[in-house]
Amino acid sequence: MSKWKPLEKMKILGKKYPRIDGAEKVTGRARYTYDQFKEGMLYGAILGSRYPAAKIVKIDDSMVWSLPGVKAVLTDVHPTGRVRYVGEEIAAVAATTPEILGEALRLFRVEYEKLPFTLYLEEAMKDEAPRVFPRRSNVNKPRIREEGNVEQGFAQAEVVLEDTFRTQVQIQTPLESHGSMVYWDGDELIIYDSTQAVHGVREGIAKMLDMPLHKVRVICHHMGGGFGSKLQPGIYTVIAARLAKQANAPVRLMLDRQLEFLTTGNRPDSLSRIKMGAKRDGTITAFFAKTYGTAGIGNGAGVRLPIVYSIPNVRHEHHDVYTNAGAARPFRAPGCPQASFAMEQMMDEMAEKLGMDPLQFRLKNDSNPTRQKEWMIGAERFGWHRRKVTPASDPGPIKRGMGLGASIWWPGGRGTKASMKIYSDGSVEVFCGTQDLGTGTRTHIAAVAAEELGLELKQIKVHIGDSNYPRSGASGGSTTSPSVAPAIKNTAEKARQELGKILAEHWNVSPEAIIFSDGYVIASGEAKQRLSWKEACGLLETDVLEVHGEWSEGLSSSGVAGCQFAEVEVDTDTGKIRVLRIVAVADCGLILDRLTTESQVNGGIIQGISYALFEERLFDPQTGAMVNPNFETYKIVGTMETPEIEVILFDEPERGVIGIGEPPTIPTSGAIANAVYNAIGVRIKSLPMTPDKVLQALANQKA
Amino acid sequence: MYNFEYLNPTSLEEVSEVLAHSDGETVLLAGGTDLLDRLKEHLLRPRQVVNLKNVRELYTIERNEGLTIGALVTIADLAADAYIQENYPALSQAARSIATPQIRNMGTVGGNLAQRPRCWYFRGVEYRCLKKGGRKCYAVEGLNKYHAIMGGGPCYIVHPSDLAPVLIAYGARVTISGANGTREIPLEQFFQLPAKDLKKENVLNENEMITRITLPPQPENTYSLYLKFKELESHDFAVVSVAVVLHTRKKRITDASLVLGGVAPIPWKIPEAGALLKGKELTEPAIQAVAEQSVKGSDPLPQNGYKVHLTRNLVRRALTEIQQQL
């Protein structure tokens, strides 16, 4: 079984180094899908349904065709003609310029038969609500999870608390929208796609178009963010391919921001009714939750309660609820921020009731040994002891408070394959069909390969983002690093051994005596031979040494802990919450690159703040349209909302590589909510915690 | 965006010629930060777009007994002007609170005053609301968290301009020129409620334009302040904003002007503020009285009652800040 060498012996991994494609990105040379261009390329766009529930009676495209510059039109895009949300794809067009395209979209004449619809969770749960699917109830059968015996658990409890929490729908809205640039090369289809899964998209599209896999190629050199929303093949890719065929020209179809908001996934909302019991000594004995969430017309609105803490008796019933909205897709730590917002507040409420410090209460109910250490490190650095015991005790209208919350994550990753070529001039290429979402995968691959071969990062040419390369899974679920890094390590190790054999023969020593270090190949022991990497590669008889390798057990692991501390300021005159400071202890295993790791943690926290305070999909109840499908009214954190963030990387290299992308976004909203309570003495139990809700809560408290 | 004919006059004279021939399908283009947004949303289909940016006369900030600001002066230049910072500080504050550095470099004073509302129903092409010739105001039964708490009906937009409340508080006048001549009116009278005319927010006619704003000189011991509450500090329109200008002599208020932004379809003047404060010192009870007065008669929609609290609190805060300078 392959093993990582000890951290002290590593020259690159575990250190700080800038990403290898940084220069390309800061100069604008990096070409994303949105930037692809081919001679004769047309611009494609999708017409989305105007109504949240309707039968398409007729689509008249004659006016569209009458516009000069229109080259292809599709009116049979929808499989059944029965639409279930605003924005659902019903027609498409390709034209010679973006301007003509915009005009063309407005020339479709669509006849709809409007049907009743339902938009919001609570409303859709009512018996009389219109059904999203005629033959199915909006409220799905419950999924039940049971451990221990909750009745007994509550019987043991000395304090029982009940409360209800509500979270909103959040949209991934990566800055590069979803889309593809496609062209046909004979009967082969070449797709540039903004995707988290080049192989997955190839398989999906081949199936949808009924084509053999080898006739479809998917490429994604750079991509502008996905956060889980780009894990699957897109209907837009199929549409682009059909438009391209019809017009016999390349087509680039990137969704506009409005369709991006409506059709490319979201984090489901949640309604959590929780009952929790504990003993006076602070042991939680029982937990019961009934939760609901809507993933629109899709499923997967689960709420991962009780998320972090170890409770012997748990019962959780969850119902997915259908609404007339675009289907949810994975979004950074699916099911977790919702759960954490509710659970961390529940924990604080219970701690208060028991007269315990919230941190002590958590230590008592957290069985994870790593997190036990992390809680202490974080509390120390944050200055938890300065937290005021009595909420709302600051004088004046602006009040400060502190709160905390815990991170968790489960899966590791497996299955990646890779190949490497070493040329007789010393150049090295690595090929792997993974992709870099901005997490730094390209750089990590170079780092692992360079570490193994005793080279520098810049000596490794990394090729990723192409379905022609060895298979790697989708980049989601924080699985990429734990899946890719071992594969690269094994491939490089194999290459090293092959090259080592040649040198051993050359020097007439045993292969075990060959060492690769600092750009040299050395025969250790008596032989005292040494060649530069380049000279060594010169011994390759064939001009290229090619090896294949894959993921193996023992280099990565699953199970991630972590915790966060938040300090906020609440203006009780305006209801505005400002996050002042976050201290995060991030659980890292073996760190590949400290810089990109810190960046990932920052990103998770900032998205968490955004979720806590600003973001929310808003549907107009009269039309079912989203009123805020833009960055003016769908508000996300900007520079001025970014607090001081301190990231403490807690590394345990012996655990190997673990995923770090999702856990840091989980506890932020709960930690902030607890800090808000500590500041003003009222709980905000619904996300986002906007000024109107804070003012309302303060007014209720006075009354 | 539909195509249009682009006209590029280089003098006011040429603009006047163009406007004289306009047929109701001509729109003016200044910085474009509002107009392009609406063109892209297909909210209008003008035959002609008249670029004003090459009209040099409109770029001046002129000191006279007061101040004259050309319509094409950018928000950034307004914010950076040292004389304005010194003599009309609330105007600088308002300018700095607008949008983003990039947009402040592009957007103009004239465009800021003539910009159209941000109401999400008005901006969405899918809603045929009253303003667009439809039959209902969607905000009434829809999502109205940012809508008017005063002066609304039958349409409940709020006026988005940050400059307007301050300019009105300073007693600004606006010069409007058109094919039929030039008129100068108090800026306060420039804006009009939906009850008067649903289709537009001001008295500009099709073939007219704003050429400049004139500010009267402010007496010694004038205190002024613009407080803007936005949800996102990075850039956001005002949820509520407060412009205050107080003239004082020996700590006593000789004249007071209070104008609210973000609460009504027009910049909302609280005329009683003058009467409540005139001749008085700025004491706690006086501040409280003005704060209460500022929300009297407010009539919130189901989701924007919080704006009443917010307005009251912001007025109190603004006056308290001035009190500390006095």
Place this chain on the structure above:
Amino acid sequence: MSEKKNNKVKGITRRDFLKGLGSGAIGSAILTGGGLIPAESKAELLGPGAEKIHGTQKIELLINGKKERLTVEPRTTLLTAIRDKLHLTGTKEVCDRGQCGACTVLIDEKPMLACMMLAVDVRGKAITTVEGLSGSGKLTPVQEAFVEKDALMCGFCTPGFVMAATALLKKNPDPSLEEIKQGLAGNLCRCGTYPKVFEAVKAAAAKMRKGVAHE
């Protein structure tokens, strides 16, 4: 502008229109820097009577120090012109509504949004895109600092940030953290790189001040 297809608007001059505008005022007035204020010679170039553009038009834009000829319509935005006609794709299209800063370019050294201006409006202006920041092919101090500090993840917002930061440091060579935040408040990043962006701008400022001191 050298294109002479321009029609002129004919018609009577409305003297009334100018009444009360105080033609003398201009002499004593301070001409502000202006956003897209016309170049001194512009009026002459255009001659009397308003220029009129209809349909498609060949224009010339001064981009990154080079004269580029291209065909546009009046409605063509600067963003479409540089991305789709000139294939300078460093400037990104994200919101297309002025809300995100991804399309930031410098117009006569000031940061502005290419998505919210018409290509025909910026004839005669010096337009700088991210591709034109360093003539030499070497990274500028701002770009260098962005790489070193990891002020980018997916990188889609990065060119916009680099442009805004470059403009900020030109105006204010030693910005405080608060001033950096304000200077970049028009740029959104969905990956959440802000803390590293602040670090990078600080580092670039220090580097540039040192560079100046050495000269």
